[in-house]
Each structure stands twice: as structure tokens, then as C-alpha cells.
Amino acid sequence: MVRRRVAVLISGSGSNLQALIDAGTRSDSAAEIVLVVSNRADAFGLVRAERAGIPAVVVDHRHHPDRAAFEAAIMAELHAAEVEIVCLAGFMRILTPGFVEAWRDRMLNIHPSLLPAFRGLHTHARALAAGVLVHGCTVHLVRPELDDGPILVQGIVPVLPEDDEARLAARVLELEHRCYPLALQLLASGAVRVAGERVEAAAPRLLRHPLLKQSMEG
Template identity: 60%
Template structure:
């Protein structure tokens, strides 16, 4: 199977991993997941890899004396598999600056807010506390600064008057499951490219207004 070789790093249930695996299974999709790595042996997402025949590894961070040596093991495994792009999908480890630099421009993440708003943890709580009417998710390149890398794609989700953290999180997660494959498709097909600290979209790709929609409005995967 041809296509950009993607490695996915996970720590838990792997719902975004599943969305990427499903998208990559389509014959026309310009990327394929070639390796899944978890830092936890009990990560539910490993089953998704197994169900689709994708190679998976467990690299337990507790077996390494420091972050640098753990990240070195990640780097070695990714390079050995010929990985060209790394997707973080619920990977609950802070990556060292050395790892981020080594994979600069080839390392992306999905964050449950419309960056640059609500960086870090508890984004839905932050959004509700701020009283925003629009929330959402962002796929971005990873840099040494937390949740601050160049934005690839975003999806907006309205905040309802009766929303709590759980209900809002559930709707944002639905948007994530559509947005992440879309962003991967954009990069793998060349419809989006990194230019310095900005992502440039090709003329054939939808405008920002068309992209900033609820998940059912996303297209192009």
C-alpha cells in the first residue's frame, strides 16, 4: 500500500487513532499508519492497531531513567520503521526539545480547543468558565512551546446553554475524529505545507470559512 508512512503515539483508548486507521484504510487516502507506539501496555488503542494488522510496540517510559532516553527509544523505533510523519493521539507524555527538534515539521498533534485559546489541560472547563459560544479542536504542528505550533486545520463546535464538561467534550471529540484524518490528508497530499511558522493551503483546498464548521460539514478525507 502506497502513501505517506505515519507513526501514531498513544497512551489510552485511542479513539483518534481509530479515526486515522479507518481513513487510511480507504484506497484513495494518501497516507497509511505503519506503526503505533504506546507508553502503556494496557492502552486500549493497541487493540485497534491489532484489529487492522498495523504493527504496534509498547515502549514503557517507566523502563527509562529519564525523558531523554525514553524519547531516544521512541525516535529509534520510528526511524527503524521508516516513519515520515508522527501523529500524537492522546499521548500523555511531554516530549523533550531534542525529540521535537529532530521531528520538526513532521510531528503533529490534535488539541481539544480552538488554539490559541485554552492551551494545556481541562480545555472544556476553561471554555465553559470563559463563557465562549464557540469551542472546538485544532490540529497543529508540534513545537517546543506547549500547544503553540503552526495550525493546520480547525473545527468549530457551538457551546449550548446547558452544556457541561462531559457533553461539550463528547461533541468536540466527534469533531476531532473527522478533523484529524482531514488534516493528515491535507499534509500527505500536499494540499497543506509548512512554510516557516505558518501552514500554507493550496488553492484547491476549502477556505478557512468552509473548514470552520461543525464536524458534519468537514470534507476532503
Template identity: 60%
Template sequence: MTIPRKRTAILVSGRGSNMTALLSAAADPAYPAEIALVVSNVPGAPALDKAAAAGIATATVDHRAHAGRRAFEEALDTVLRDKGVELVCLAGFMRLLTPWFVERWHDRLLNIHPALLPAFKGLDTHARALAEGCKIHGATVHVVRAEMDAGPIVAQGAVAVLDGDTEDTLAARVLAVEHAIYPRALALVASGAAQIDGMRVRIRDGASTSPDPLLVPAG
């Protein structure tokens, strides 16, 4: 029996680097998530053109055109539900979501953050990792909760911090990790292999043939 693919939306604000990785993975008919919609809060965001070129439906919900965060999120929620969306992935979406929206999409809202959470929440993660002398750094895909950059962790990937690293060189290696772990994490959630248990995400036995499916090694 064929299991229906989960209808998934990607929320973007800019160029859509992680969106492109998700679209590439979902192009495989065997992938458990179907990218049904890409939505931007920024009119003319480059990610919209990339999505349209891939044959994906797009929409713009301009936050500046609404009277406050709640009005914006209500409009966004309506667009998602009108398209029958079941899962939502944040991919460079530069808006803090209110508890109202997060609760509406409880356990169905994923985010990727360029750090090994719970370390380095917020911005400038690569510069902060270098300033603190970290030996490893990386990225995290997590289920969104109302607190910024918090929630059950689905996947993490790490890279070594090299002596000669700058913020830019470290960011480039971490971005490659992001592109690897986000499609894996979405597949685990969409397939039902990832089960949320409080602040832990447990992966169903036999869900992956890899001995270490969530950690991308330094290289």
C-alpha cells in the same frame, strides 16, 4: 503515476479514539498516508489491541523503563526510524516531548488539541471554555513545536457552546469534531497540500473541492 503513501506512526497512551478515526481514513488505498505503526508508552493500552485487530503493527516503549526523558525519546525515535516512519501523529499521547525529539521530527509531527488554539492550552479545556463563557469551542490540529500546544495550525473545527452544556456534553461534541478534522489534516500534510510558512499553514490551490475544508460547522 501512483504517489507513495507516507508511512505514518500514531503515538497513543490510552483508548485511541482519534487513532481509530485515522485508521478508518487510512483504510482507503487512495488516502495519502499509510498507518505503518502504533506505539504506546503505556503497556497494555487499549489502543494497542484496537490497532492489532486492524492489522496494524504495534510497539510499546514504556517511559518508566528508561532513565529519564531523553533515554525514553531516543528509544522511541529508534523504533519509529526502524519502521521507516515519515510522519508522526500524537493521539492522546500523554507525554510532553522534549525539544530534542520535536526537532528530530521537525514539521513531521502532528498533534490534536481539544480547543481552538491559541486559546486554552493545556488541560481541562472544556471546563475552562464554559467558565469563560465562550460561545464557540472546538479542536485544533497543529504541527508540533517545543512549546506545549503550540505550532502552525493545519485544521480547526468549531461547535456552538449551548446554554445547557456541561463539560461532558461539550466534550462529546468536540470529540466528534476531532474525529473529522484529524484525518483531513493528516491527508493535507501527507499529500503535500499543506505548506508550512512560519506559523501559517498554506493549503495549495485546488487541494480540496470543499469551499471550507478545515472548518466543521456546529450541528
């Protein structure tokens, strides 16, 4: 199998990066992480990349005069590494429409809610405040509008009566670490087809937290 060359853009601890790294070690993986890019030199995700033997670079947004120069520096690194797919994993910079369109249907993002619900920040607190019974995460293809784009994979968790923001966030993160590798595998292997703003696939694209079934039966 010819594996697709993947770059992961990060800003922080890189727990989803680690999930992608771990998945990439499987013999059936259709994706190979060939580059990690961080806009912060202190991001722990850089340590994860080093431990895995993956080339990593820092492109600090503060060292560039504007977003165009910052994104041009990232693009140069991606092209030099012959990257085919880009994964955003806790990358805390908003990308311009031009950059996004250059990677149309080849750039993934993970968001901690069941999109289109709770776009933006503080999703777990907002889910609790809204009184929803289920919450979760979404891996989607990136479009210029924030937290928008065709949905590749979603993961659902129950919202339990004793939940606070931290408990709910931890439960969602468990599924994030399963959903992101699945979404990348589906895209890299060609198991999904993008038709406009929808994703078509025969493979299952919905994951459920083990507690969800228990809570429904209780």
C-alpha cells in the same frame, strides 16, 4: 499514489487513532499507518492497532532512567519502521525540544480547543467557565512550546446553554475524528505548505459541527 509512512503515538483509548485507521483504508488516502507506539501497556489503542493488523510496540517511560533514554527508544522504533510522519493522539508525555525538532513539520498533534485559546488541560471546563459561544479542536504541527505550532485544521462547535463538560467534550470529539484525518491527508499529500509558523493551502481547513448552523439560525 505513494503513501507516506505514519506512526501514531498514544497513551489511552485511541479514538483518534481509530479515526486515522479508518481514513487510511480509503483508496485516496495519502497516508499509511505502519506503527503504533504506546507508553502504556494497558492502552486500548493497542487493541485497535492489533485489530487493524498494524504493528504496535510499548515503550514504557517508567522503564527508562530519563526522558532522553525514553525518547531514544521511541526514535529507534520510528527509524526501524521507516516512519516519515508522526501523529500524537492522546500521547500523555511531554517531548523534549530535541525530539520535536527532529520531526519539525512532520509531527502533528490534536488539541481540544481553538488554539491559541485554552492551551493545556481541562479545556472544556475552562471554555464553559469563560462563557465562550464557540469551542472546538485544532490539529497543528508540533513545536517545542506546549500546544503551539502552525495550524493545519480547526473544527468549531457551538457551546449550548444546557452544556456541561461531558456534553461539550463529546461534541468536540465528534469533530476531532473528522479534523485529524483531514489534517494528515493534507500534509501527507503535499496539499499544504509550511511557511515559517503559518500553513498555506488552497484546500478548506475549517470544519463546522452540524449544530453550529442550527444554533446560529435559532
